[in-house]
Amino acid sequence: MNQTKSFQISAASRMTGLPTQFFAGLVRKANAQVAKGRDVINLGQGNPDQPTPPHIVTALQEAAPNPLYHRYPPFSGFPFLKEAVAQRYKEDYNVDLDPEKEVAILFGGKTGLIELSQCLLNPGDVCLVPDPGYPDYWSGVALAGGRMEYMPLTADNSFLPDYSAVSTTVADQAKLMFINYPNNPTGAVADTEFYSQTVEFAAKHNIVVASDFAYGAIGFDGNPPVSFLQTPGAKEVGVEFYTLSKTYNMAGWRVGFALGNPEIIALINLIQDHYYCSLFGGIQAAAAAALTGPQQCVKELTATYEKRRNTLFGAMSQIGWEAARPGGSFFCWLPVPKGHTSASFADIVLEQADVVVAPGIGFGEHGEGYVRLGLLAPDARLEEAITRIGKLHLFG
Known part of the structure; x- marks a missing residue:
């Protein structure tokens, strides 16, 4: 067949406008070192290193043969899973949730965070995002054609946004705002006073609040x-996103929830009606078992991360690397030594010490000067990583 011109694929503008996946480059650099046969200690990613607790795995094994789960599940998920997360929130936070109207089942928290922007933002609409912050907030805003305004998170304000620093013009334009505590990447935590300020600010300016509570079990x-939902008025102005990925080491299972304002939950369910047909029923049954079963595994996991944190900071003190200890999450936000950017320091410790850390600039402009390190390796490997970095004599 004769062709007068070559066939061309033209991507939609929403694809060409997506932010660069900064951490894909970090993974490539780490893999290149591994390919050379190097003993790389990768502390740069947020992938839990412990297995899912056995009783949850057993629940999936027992549910998988059930022919009910071999058919299409209800579009918005099985009621028993929504009831399970409502029960967990009542027990853990004394928050009452209507399982049918105030709970949406998600394919992991990340999916919901991206969907929310598409539910609420028209092209050009303003969204307030933390800087530094989780990069997938940016992805959702970009896909919706929205415009981001950044809320700096600085050590001087305990890595909390200062709402008084947001101009009235920007606040009145904003339709959506993301907050995230315990925080990725800083490990900072928020208190009831901050959430009260958040509800007041959102109500005053008619801004929907999206509280990313992915690390809600790790304090x-x-x-x-x-x-966030413990705050009076929170359900009137927003929703919270919760995931089983970190609480139960179920990152690969992809189970999350949006919780709160019923109008927003309805919008999320509506957009998901067009994208998906809910999670495999066996996974939903196992997720319910995680939420309603014994919670000792969650306490043990948190204790493991706290012990690792203490081990890490003990080793850091030996090499003169000073930083504030995180109050939650499994991340540590560490200042780079003088004379280095976050990227140059990350490159040096990878190339010369075979340790992967995430450069702060990948989380936003105000992430410069820091690296993020994950507590996602055994104590001995964390100590080894800091010992290797210490041999570079970069600190005082």
Whole structure:
């Protein structure tokens, strides 16, 4: 067949406008070192390293043969799973949720965070995002054609946004706002006073709040994290996103929830009606078993991360690397030594110490000067990583 011109694929503008996946480059660099036969300690990613607790795996094994789950599940998920997350929120946070109207089942928390922007933002609409922050907030806004305005998170304000610093013009334009505590990447935590300020700010300017509570089970020093939904008025102005990925080491299972304002939950369910047909029923049954079963595994996991945190900071003190200890999550937000950018420091420790850390600039402009390190390796490997970095003599 004769062709007068070559066939061309033209991507939609929403594809060409997506933010660069910064951490894909980090993975490539790490893999290149591994391919050389190097013993790389990868602390740059947020992938839980522990297995899913056995009783949850057993629940899936027992549910998988059930022919009910071999058919299409209900579009918005089985009621028993929504009831299970409502029960967990009642027990953990004393928050009452209507399982049918105030709970949406998600293919992992990330999916819901991206869908929300598409539900609420028209092209040109303003969304407030934390800087530094989780890069997939940017992805959702970009796919919706929205415009981001950044809320700096600085050590001076305990890595909380300062709402008084948001101009009235920007606040009045904003339709959506993302917050995230315990925080990725800083490990900071929020208290009830901050959430009260958040509800007041959102109500005043008619801004929907999206609280990313992915690390909601991981709080240190005897201080369990506070849920946004515990705040009076929270359900009137927003939703919270919860995931089983971190709480139960179920990252690969892809189970998350949006919780709160019934109008927003209805919008999320509506958009998902067009994308999906809910999760495999066996996974939903196992997820319900995780939420309603014994929670000792969650306490043990948090204790493991706290012990790793303490081990890490003990090793850091030996090499003169000073930083604030995180109050939650499994991340540590560490300043780079003088004379280095976050990217140059990350490159040096990878190339010369075979340790992967995530450069702060990948989380936003105000992430510069820091690296993110994950507590996602055994104590001995964390100590080894810091010992290797210490041999580079980069700190005081």
